[in-house]
Amino acid sequence: xxxxxxxxxxxIGRETRLELYxxxxxxxxxxxxxxxxxxxxxxxxxxxLSLGQEAIAAAFGVxxxxxxxxxxTYRGHAHTLARGASMAGVLxxxxxxxxxxxxxxxxxxxxxxxxxxAMGSYAIVGAHLPVAAGAAWSAQYRGTEQVAVCFxxxxxxxxxxxxxxxxxxxxxxxxxxxxxxxxxYMEYTPISAVTAxxxxxxxxxxxxxxxxxxxxxxxxxxxxxxxxxxMSQARAGGGPALIEAKxxxxxxxxxxxxxxxxxxxxxxxWLERDPIKLYRERLVKLGLNEATLKDIEDQALRKxxxxxxxxxxxxxxxxxxxxxxxxxxxGAAWRN
Amino acid sequence: MAELTFREAVAAxxxxxxxxxxxxxxxxxxxxxxxxxxxTTVGLLERFGPKRVRDCPISEQAIVGAAMGAAMTGLRPIAxxxxxxxxxxxxxxxxxxxxxxxxxxxxxxxxPLVIRTANGAGSRFGAQHSQAVENxxxxxxxxxxxxxxxxxxxxxxxxxxxRDPDPVIFFEQKSLYSMKGEVPxxxxxxxxxxxxxxxxxKDCTIIALALMVxxxxxxxxxxxxxxGISCTVVDVRSLVPLDTRTILSEVAKTGRLVTVEExxxxxxxxxxxASIVTEECxxxxxxxxxxxxxxxxxxxxxxxxxxxxxxSVARIVRExxxxxx
Numbered sequence: 001x002x003x004x005x006x007x008x009x010x011x012i013g014r015e016t017r018l019e020l021y022x023x024x025x026x027x028x029x030x031x032x033x034x035x036x037x038x039x040x041x042x043x044x045x046x047x048x049l050s051l052g053q054e055a056i057a058a059a060f061g062v063x064x065x066x067x068x069x070x071x072x073t074y075r076g077h078a079h080t081l082a083r084g085a086s087m088a089g090v091l092x093x094x095x096x097x098x099x100x101x102x103x104x105x106x107x108x109x110x111x112x113x114x115x116x117x118a119m120g121s122y123a124i125v126g127a128h129l130p131v132a133a134g135a136a137w138s139a140q141y142r143g144t145e146q147v148a149v150c151f152x153x154x155x156x157x158x159x160x161x162x163x164x165x166x167x168x169x170x171x172x173x174x175x176x177x178x179x180x181x182x183x184x185y186m187e188y189t190p191i192s193a194v195t196a197x198x199x200x201x202x203x204x205x206x207x208x209x210x211x212x213x214x215x216x217x218x219x220x221x222x223x224x225x226x227x228x229x230x231m232s233q234a235r236a237g238g239g240p241a242l243i244e245a246k247x248x249x250x251x252x253x254x255x256x257x258x259x260x261x262x263x264x265x266x267x268x269x270w271l272e273r274d275p276i277k278l279y280r281e282r283l284v285k286l287g288l289n290e291a292t293l294k295d296i297e298d299q300a301l302r303k304x305x306x307x308x309x310x311x312x313x314x315x316x317x318x319x320x321x322x323x324x325x326x327x328x329x330x331g332a333a334w335r336n
Numbered sequence: 337m338a339e340l341t342f343r344e345a346v347a348a349x350x351x352x353x354x355x356x357x358x359x360x361x362x363x364x365x366x367x368x369x370x371x372x373x374x375x376t377t378v379g380l381l382e383r384f385g386p387k388r389v390r391d392c393p394i395s396e397q398a399i400v401g402a403a404m405g406a407a408m409t410g411l412r413p414i415a416x417x418x419x420x421x422x423x424x425x426x427x428x429x430x431x432x433x434x435x436x437x438x439x440x441x442x443x444x445x446x447x448p449l450v451i452r453t454a455n456g457a458g459s460r461f462g463a464q465h466s467q468a469v470e471n472x473x474x475x476x477x478x479x480x481x482x483x484x485x486x487x488x489x490x491x492x493x494x495x496x497x498x499r500d501p502d503p504v505i506f507f508e509q510k511s512l513y514s515m516k517g518e519v520p521x522x523x524x525x526x527x528x529x530x531x532x533x534x535x536x537x538k539d540c541t542i543i544a545l546a547l548m549v550x551x552x553x554x555x556x557x558x559x560x561x562x563x564g565i566s567c568t569v570v571d572v573r574s575l576v577p578l579d580t581r582t583i584l585s586e587v588a589k590t591g592r593l594v595t596v597e598e599x600x601x602x603x604x605x606x607x608x609x610a611s612i613v614t615e616e617c618x619x620x621x622x623x624x625x626x627x628x629x630x631x632x633x634x635x636x637x638x639x640x641x642x643x644x645x646x647x648s649v650a651r652i653v654r655e656x657x658x659x660x661x
Contacts, residue, residue: 103442112441124432130398134405164398325443328501335578
């Protein structure tokens with residue numbers, strides 16, 4: 001009751017806030033589990049964790065319509081889960097199991113769940129920006145008021161496809177929201193060392209006639225507000241938006257990267273600004289009781305445990321899958 | 337039957353499909369108001385309006401990427417890449433994204449789209465506007481690859497490509513744009529993956545594609561009349577899917593195989609056919625396979641150089657006389 005009172009008159013509201021918290025916690029626990037499974041040698045290949053960046057995926061996940069489209073990068077576990085993809089499907093795909101979202105044919109960098117609007121994770125930097133613009137064009141053409149949301153890193157702002165997609169989206173007034181998650185490092189190199197402007201995305205917005213939007217990517221409420229505003233503009237025919245969300249990844253670029261290039265103390269400073277820690281503190285301040293939050297956290301952990309058990313029990317994919325699904329007829333034949 | 341030029345057949349094929357299916361949209365550089373730099377899409381804007389026929393910025397990645405995004409969300413786009421050489425500018429979209437997405441997503445995403453592009457030599461445009469790059473596309477799993485040689489085939493195969501549920505790269509040899517030919521009236525749809533036997537002979541089977549089909553036919557005429565060598569000529573039409581059944585059976589009948597390819601030598605499409613024939617009908621062969629290709633060079637621009645770089649009728653006649661006779 002205390003929580004309800006605190007939320008009264010607030011633009012976001014108690015239920016949405018609890019949903020934002022629940023989703024951030026789930027994304028965090030699942031990502032941590034992915035790392036544990038990697039340490040147990042159960043996740044093969046590479047994986048790019050978004051620990052520390054969960055507020056952005058969660059805020060959009062809560063703000064989006066079920067029929068909206070998500071396009072994300074190889075650092076896309078969180079964005080895919082945030083649309084409602086099965087956690088066992090995600091962990092199973094990382095582990096190369098039958099139950100994986102892609103039956104073991106895509107892996108960590110290509111998570112896709114079309115049934116939930118997750119239209120793919122793209123592992124070539126920048127490639128999915130034009131594709132997202134195309135999905136938005138299709139929505140505009142069909143008159144569905146759907147929006148495409150395209151997440152990418154700061155490094156993407158320096159590749160050609162970024163500029164081509166932004167220009168086309170602006171000229172055609174497409175309902176697409178480009179979300180740059182600026183975590184300060186393009187990979188191992190600080191983004192500031194390789195970028196002509198201070199804010200890789202926001203400072204370029206004016207080149208496409210767009211509003212410069214810079215937001216605290218570690219504040220789920222702030223991201224949620226800008227998501228709601230830009231998506232509703234886009235649905236109404238107002239065209240695209242380019243958002244730069246400032247954040248920080250707690251781990252290295254990929255599992256191979258211990259992130260030794262970061263100056264001493266930088267990580268500690270950002271851990272103080274951990275989006276989930278900040279959000280929990282805010283909820284407590286708003287009057288939500290400890291038991292409610294603890295319950296959300298316990299449930300999230302149970303969900304991750306259950307998904308892990310399902311993925312671990314799932315068999316490796318059948319070998320006949322190698323020559324399946326190249327073509328729409330389900331096969332791989334290139335000759336008669 | 338109506339007589340159309342190859343370029344008119346392109347517009348006729350697109351128009352037929354746009355008329356039939358509202359999901360078909362068309363985008364590219366200078367394609368709408370200007371009707372295309374090769375005038376292959378004249379009249380489409382007037383007929384179908386700016387919502388369906390869209391001029392794009394010079395942004396090949398955005399054009400092909402947008403076609404991909406539209407295709408995975410319910411449309412059936414046709415994208416034009418002005419010169420096939422420019423495919424290199426958006427090769428990530430073509431080779432990494434469009435070709436692989438169905439497979440990587442285990443069939444979740446379908447990409448029914450066509451990329452049309454002006455391919456090949458004959459315009460003296462130099463090495464960056466004249467390459468025959470059909471073998472680039474053929475090397476990437478997940479792409480269908482078509483290259484018609486006549487106005488009727490342009491219309492019929494383009495319609496088949498638009499209706500196909502998979503991505504198709506559609507190569508239009510730019511020297512053929514002014515060629516005239518009979519095109520069936522009314523709705524006309526061909527089939528991908530079917531080669532066509534255009535002439536039958538007993539001494540040698542020539543397999544050719546696009547512009548080279550016409551040179552092969554002319555050479556076959558000369559060989560027959562002047563040198564008493566009678567040749568079968570097969571128009572491959574579609575490299576993926578490849579009609580190996582027709583190819584193998586036509587090679588088996590004459591015992592000799594000659595490929596005539598505009599692409600440069602290494603890993604040209606004829607090399608794959610030569611390999612299949614060697615593996616599967618070696619004992620039907622009466623002599624070595626002959627590949628007649630453009631030499632492994634970037635294409636020169638001067639008319640005399642270009643004409644002598646790509647296989648000419650005289651060269652096809654000479655090589656077949658030397659190697660088959």
